[in-house]
Amino acid sequence: MSLKHGLLGLLNYGKMTGYELDKAFKESLNFFWQAQTSQIYRELSTMEKSGWLVSEIVIQSDKPNKKLYSITEMGEKELSRWLVENGSIDEVQARSIFLMRLFFSGEKSVEQNISMLKKYREKFEAALSEVAKVGAYTEHYRQLVDNKQSAVYWELAADFGKSYYLTSIEWISRTIKRLEGERV
Amino acid sequence: MSLKHGLLGLLNYGKMTGYELDKAFKESLNFFWQAQTSQIYRELSTMEKSGWLVSEIVIQSDKPNKKLYSITEMGEKELSRWLVENGSIDEVQARSIFLMRLFFSGEKSVEQNISMLKKYREKFEAALSEVAKVGAYTEHYRQLVDNKQSAVYWELAADFGKSYYLTSIEWISRTIKRLEGERV
DNA sequence: TGGGTCATGTAACCTGTTACATGATTAG
DNA sequence: CTAATCATGTAACAGGTTACATGACCCA
Numbered sequence: 356m357s358l359k360h361g362l363l364g365l366l367n368y369g370k371m372t373g374y375e376l377d378k379a380f381k382e383s384l385n386f387f388w389q390a391q392t393s394q395i396y397r398e399l400s401t402m403e404k405s406g407w408l409v410s411e412i413v414i415q416s417d418k419p420n421k422k423l424y425s426i427t428e429m430g431e432k433e434l435s436r437w438l439v440e441n442g443s444i445d446e447v448q449a450r451s452i453f454l455m456r457l458f459f460s461g462e463k464s465v466e467q468n469i470s471m472l473k474k475y476r477e478k479f480e481a482a483l484s485e486v487a488k489v490g491a492y493t494e495h496y497r498q499l500v501d502n503k504q505s506a507v508y509w510e511l512a513a514d515f516g517k518s519y520y521l522t523s524i525e526w527i528s529r530t531i532k533r534l535e536g537e538r539v
Numbered sequence: 540m541s542l543k544h545g546l547l548g549l550l551n552y553g554k555m556t557g558y559e560l561d562k563a564f565k566e567s568l569n570f571f572w573q574a575q576t577s578q579i580y581r582e583l584s585t586m587e588k589s590g591w592l593v594s595e596i597v598i599q600s601d602k603p604n605k606k607l608y609s610i611t612e613m614g615e616k617e618l619s620r621w622l623v624e625n626g627s628i629d630e631v632q633a634r635s636i637f638l639m640r641l642f643f644s645g646e647k648s649v650e651q652n653i654s655m656l657k658k659y660r661e662k663f664e665a666a667l668s669e670v671a672k673v674g675a676y677t678e679h680y681r682q683l684v685d686n687k688q689s690a691v692y693w694e695l696a697a698d699f700g701k702s703y704y705l706t707s708i709e710w711i712s713r714t715i716k717r718l719e720g721e722r723v
Numbered sequence: 724t725g726g727g728t729c730a731t732g733t734a735a736c737c738t739g740t741t742a743c744a745t746g747a748t749t750a751g
Numbered sequence: 752c753t754a755a756t757c758a759t760g761t762a763a764c765a766g767g768t769t770a771c772a773t774g775a776c777c778c779a
Contacts, residue, residue: 356766357639364643374730387638389629394767396732417776419730438647439655442636444669445573447662447707449633452626454571455541458696459548461689463622468692471623478631485628505645507721508652512642515710522706523631526699540738558758578739580760601748603758 358390358398363407363434366426368500373399373422382492383509386485386516399424407433465534472534476527483520489513542574542582547591547618550610552684557583557606566676567693570669570700583608591617649718656718660711667704673697 365371365379373396380390402408407430410422426434453475460468490513497506545568549560557580564574586592591614594606610618637659644652674697681690 357634357636358766360643361639364639367643367646372730373732384639384642386632387635387642389632389634389767391768393732393769398766400732415729418728419775421730434643435646438640438643439651441658442640442662444662444665446636447659447666447704448570448573449635450541450573451571451633452541452630454696454699455545455548455568456622456626457692457699458568458571459544459551459618459622459689460692461686462551462619467623474625475631478626478628481628482631502645505643508641508644511714512638514714515638515641515707518706518710519703520631522702523699526702530695530698542738556758557760573739575740577741577760582738584760599757602756603747605758 357388358394359402359407360434360437361388361390362395362398362402363426363430363437366408366424367431367434368496368505370423370425372424376424379496383489383496386482386489387512402430406430465537469531469534472527472531476524476531479520479523479527483517483524486513486516486520489516541572542578543586543591544618544621545572545574546579546582546586547610547614547621550592550608551615551618552680552689554607554609556608560608563680567673567680570666570673571696586614590614649721653715653718656711656715660708660715663704663707663711667701667708670697670700670704673700 361380361384362376365376371379373392376399377390377392377395380388380395399408399410403410403424407427408424409427410424413421413423415421456471457468460471463471490510493506493509493513496509497503500506545564546560549555549563549568555563557576560583561574561576561579564572564579583592583594587594587608591611592608593611594608597605597607599605640655641652644655647655674694677690677693677697680693681687684690
C-alpha cells in the first residue's frame with residue numbers, strides 16, 4: 356500500500372489539502388506512481404480514521420472552504436517504519452502491458468510489430484520529457500522544505516526514471532533494426 | 540485488463556487447465572506480470588461467462604478431474620483486437636515501490652540509504668537471474684507451439700527484462716559511489 | 724459567455740491480495 | 752511417514768478506475 360505512504364511522505368513536508376496533494380502527486384511522483392483524484396480523497400479519509408492524519412477546516416470567503424491535513428505522531432512513525440522496511444523481490448518486478456503485448460506478438464507480421472515498437476518508442480520519449488520536468492518542480496519545492504537533503508533524493512528518483520526511459524528507447528531502436536534485418 | 544489478455548494469449552497456443560495456466564504464467568510472464576492462483580481461476584470463470592472461452596471437464600481416475608479451457612472465436616477476436624490496440628502513455632509508466640522509498644529517503648542517514656540501495660541491488664540481481672531462466676522454458680515451449688515465430692517475441696520480452704535489470708544494477712552501483720563521495 | 728482554477732467528494736465497478744479449504748496419489 | 756504434485760476453488764478485503772455531481776470566482 357504505497358499510495359498511503361506517498362501521501363504520508365508529502366504531508367511530512369507540511370500541511371496540505373487533498374487538492375494540493377493531488378497536484379503535488381501529479382507534478383512529482385506521477386512518473387513512478389499514478390493516482391486518481393478520487394482515490395487520493397478516499398485514502399485521506401481512511402488514513403484519518405487510522406489516526407495517521409488529522410484535519411482542520413479552513414474557511415475561505417473568496418474560494419471554497421478547504422480541509423487541511425497534518426501528519427500525526429502515529430503517521431510519522433508509520434512513515435519511518437515503512438522507509439526502512441525490507442521489501443520482497445516483487446518490488447522490483449513491475450507490471451508491463453508493453454511486455455505483455457510484445458510477448459504475444461508472434462501472431463502479427465514483422466511490419467506490424469515494427470510499427471508497434473515505434474509507437475512505444477514515442478511513448479517512452481514522451482515519458483522521458485515528463486520526467487525532465489520534475490527537475491523544475493524540485494527547484495520550487497526545495498525552498499519550501501526544511502530538510503534540504505530531501506531534494507537530493509527527489510533528483511535521484513527522477514534520474515533513475517530518465518535512465519530507464521533512455522535505455523528503453525535505445526533497446527527499441529536496436530530491436531527495430533534486428534527485426535528489419537530478419538525481414539530482408 | 541491485461542491478465543485476461545495474458546490468459547487469452549496462452550490459451551491461443553492450445554487448450555489448458557487453470558492449474559497449467561498458473562504454472563505457465565509463473566514460468567514465463569511472471570517477470571512482467573504477477574498473478575495469484577486464485578485470481579487466475581476467477582478470471583477464467585469471468586472470461587467463460589463473457590464467451591471468450593469454453594471449458595470441458597476431463598475425468599481422470601488416478602488424479603483429480605480437471606477443467607480444460609479452450610479459446611473461442613470471440614476470444615481470438617478480442618486477443619487480436621487487443622494486440623494492435625494503441626495504449627496510452629501510462630502503459631510505460633509503471634508503479635515502483637523502490638522509487639517511492641528512494642524519493643522520501645531524505646529523512647534517513649546516507650549510511651541507511653546506501654544499505655537500502657545495496658538490498659535493492661540484490662533484489663534486481665535476483666530478478667535478473669529469474670529472467671535468465673525464461674530462456675530454458677522458451678526452448679521447451681517452442682516445441683509445443685505451431686507458430687515458430689512466437690519464440691522470437693518471448694525472447695525479446697525477456698531480453699528487455701534483462702536489459703532493464705542490468706541498467707538498474709549499474710545505476711545503483713553508480714549512485715552508491717556518488718553517495719559515498721558526499722559522505723566523506 | 725465560456726473555459727480554467729479552486730475544492731470537495733460519492734457510487735459503482737474492476738482488479739489484486741490474503742487466507743482458507745479439501746483430498747487423493749506418488750516419490751523419497 | 753512426509754512432503755510434493757495434482758487440481759479446484761470461495762470469501763473477504765484492499766486498492767485502482769471511471770463516471771458523475773456541485774458551484775463560485777476570475778480572466779479573456
